[in-house]
Amino acid sequence: MAYTASKLLSANGISMKSPYPNATLSCKPACCVEGRDWQRHRKATAPPFGEPNMGLVWTECIPQATETLDFWKECSHIRQTGKDVRRFSLHVLSTTGFGKSYSFDRSTDEALREGDSLTYKDSLSLILENAILIMLLGPKFLTGSLQQFLPKHWRLVGQATSTFKKHISESIKEEKALIAEGKPHRGNFISAIGSQNLRGHDSIAITLTYVITHLAAYPEIQDWLAAEIRHVCKDKGATTYRDAFPKLKRCTAVVYETLRTSTPFPAMVKTSGPQPRSLKVGDDTLHLPAGMNIISTIPSVHPHPRYWGADIDTWRPERWIETSHEASAVAFVFDSGTLYTPPQGAFLPWSEGDRACPGKKFAQVELTGAVSVLVEPVPENGETMERARNRKMDMIKDSGMVLLIEILHPERVVLRWVKREARD
Ligand code: HEM
Incomplete structure (x- = not known):
């Protein structure tokens, strides 16, 4: 129109x-x-x-x-x-x-495998790259009881969603603690x-x-x-x-x-x-x-x-x-x-x-x-x-x-x- x-x-x-x-x-x-x-x-x-x-x-x-x-x-x-x-x-x-700060360095890139401990950035990056998959299947499905039957990559994406949630909860806890102590937050x-x-x-x-x-x-x-x-x-x-x-x-x-x-x-x-x-x-x-x-x-x-x-x-x-x-x-x-x-x-x-x-x-x-x-x-x-x-x-x-x-x-x-x- x-x-x-x-x-x-x-x-x-x-x-x-x-x-x-x-x-x-x-x-x-x-x-x-x-x-x-x-x-x-x-x-x-x-x-x-x-x-x-x-x-x-x-x-x-x-x-x-x-x-x-x-x-x-x-x-x-x-x-x-x-x-x-x-x-x-x-x-x-x-x-x-x-x-969380990172420097631009492609040489540190390594292929991620299931079971690897995912950093905050790895999990965020996996989530963003697989946003459609996550939207279609939902994090619960990717991390739920059927997880072991899912393809490897899907399991890795599931792992990223739960790891990212943990990172966020930790960051929020840290922020709250700083505020509670009367310290300036970050x-x-x-x-x-x-x-x-x-x-x-x-x-x-x-x-x-x-x-x-x-x-x-x-x-x-x-x-x-x-x-x-x-x-x-x-x-x-x-x-x-x-x-x-x-x-x-x-x-x-x-x-x-x-x-x-x-x-x-x-x-x-x-x-x-x-x-x-x-x-x-x-x-x-x-x-x-x-x-x-x-x-x-x-x-x-x-x-x-x-x-x-x-x-x-x-x-x-x-x-x-x-x-x-x-x-x-x-x-x-x-x-x-x-x-x-x-x-x-x-x-x-x-x-x-x-x-x-x-x-x-x-x-x-x-x-x-x-x-x-x-x-x-x-x-x-x-x-x-x-x-x-x-x-x-x-x-x-x-x-x-x-x-x-x-x-x-x-x-x-x-x-x-x-x-x-x-x-x-
Ligand atoms: C070039 C960059 C961006 C474009 C073109 C863009 C475009 C849009 C558009 C068109 C909508 C409304 C969609 C609708 O009404 O259906 C929207 C919503 C939204 N955007 Fe962006 N966006 C951009 C960057 C960002 C950034 C950098 C953030 C946050 C850091 C952000 C956060 C949001 C949020 C939270 C909503 C939902 C707002 C609500 O539902 O009240 N966007 N964006």
């Missing part, structure tokens, strides 16, 4: 309840709650996503992205961008969410985030893989970004969340444009609720029966020419920057530019209304921080730029539904990373 779907839904008081609590397409937990329980959960989980904690996200994501970049630069080519980016996002989540999000937001990590990793693949196809946008990063981080010396994040508008524009053209969420599933109700659409009034499912498809709103002009299918991050015509001096171009605010309902990667993503700012900060570090992928040796661009864009087009929409074969995106003079 060309109308701004979520605006219509919220304006008309349509319930945000998902009719598929066990197979939701969103990054909501499989056990998502409704009504008063949801309000209680939302109230409890809101504070950690607030502005005061965003500095922590920034402080964690910049060194993680730098380590990832250093590692990539040492390799002749990278075939597992998708996997490495998941590791990056997992590490940021581990530190900010659970107070400043992470553990008490409120819990395991609920793990799917947010997936959305971030998917988005970042799209961002990197686009950047590899558009070196001129890398130059455009590098100029901003040099101006903000080098010339102005702004490196902290408070100083740098709001000024890195081009980096944020790249994230937004990627979410506009390649949003991981295919649809928002809502219901009219327990009572019949009316929905106003333009001049018409639609009468909806009780319990009707309403699915608004985000990818059909994002390329709407009414909001995005004639080149809707082109990945063009510049469309997000509004610069004054008088701006001529370089510094003034950067400092006077503002980020475009689309009309309400025209840009919905995080949804809108009461059930909108509470992790929106978290994601914006982490993704912008990552882009400010990771701007230098180049195509494989010997490939012309045009051929490289077409190939990358074909890989992006070859996206499909896994748990969310993502590049189906990220392993085919082969990249080299080189040191950019502008950042020296």
Whole structure:
């Protein structure tokens, strides 16, 4: 529907309840709650996503992205961008969410076997990689009395779910003990985030893989970004969340444009609720029966020419920057530019209304921080730029539904990373 779907839904008081609590397409937990329980959960989980904690996200994501970049630069080519980016996002989540820090070191990877004692990170990583299996079968089935008859990998995943639960309980106990002793707690999000937001990590990793693949196809946008990063981080010396994040508008524009053209969420599933109700659409009034499912498809709103002009299918991050015509001096171009605010309902990667993503700012900060570090992928040796661009864009087009929409074969995106003079 060309109308701004979520605006219509919220304006008309349509319930945000998902009719598929066990197979939701969103990054909501499989056990998502409704009504008063949801309000209680939302109230409890809101504070950690607030502005005061965003500095922590920034402080964690910049060194993680730098380590990832250093590692990539040492390799002749990278075939597992998708996997490495998941590791990056997992590490940021581990530190900010659970107070466990890890360094980016692929060489420590070993194949896990059943019976191995699983670290916090192993179990978290197994859970995230096998989210569909866990959602379909449920942790109880994977760890229950039939466990011995299950395939080996399923048993390992079951072991990960119980180990992770233990790690979380221990972390919560430690946090409570610190609070009871009147000591400052560790400043992470553990008490409120819990395991609920793990799917947010997936959305971030998917988005970042799209961002990197686009950047590899558009070196001129890398130059455009590098100029901003040099101006903000080098010339102005702004490196902290408070100083740098709001000024890195081009980096944020790249994230937004990627979410506009390649949003991981295919649809928002809502219901009219327990009572019949009316929905106003333009001049018409639609009468909806009780319990009707309403699915608004985000990818059909994002390329709407009414909001995005004639080149809707082109990945063009510049469309997000509004610069004054008088701006001529370089510094003034950067400092006077503002980020475009689309009309309400025209840009919905995080949804809108009461059930909108509470992790929106978290994601914006982490993704912008990552882009400010990771701007230098180049195509494989010997490939012309045009051929490289077409190939990358074909890989992006070859996206499909896994748990969310993502590049189906990220392993085919082969990249080299080189040191950019502008950042020296
Ligand atoms: C690019 C990254 C992300 C995108 C595109 C995204 C998108 C979304 C969308 C569209 C919804 C609403 C789904 C619906 O109404 O059906 C949602 C819900 C949610 N997201 Fe995200 N998300 C992202 C990152 C995160 C992060 C980083 C976290 C946590 C750290 C997070 C936590 C949540 C939670 C807890 C909900 C459920 C909210 C509720 O039901 O009240 N998300 N997300």
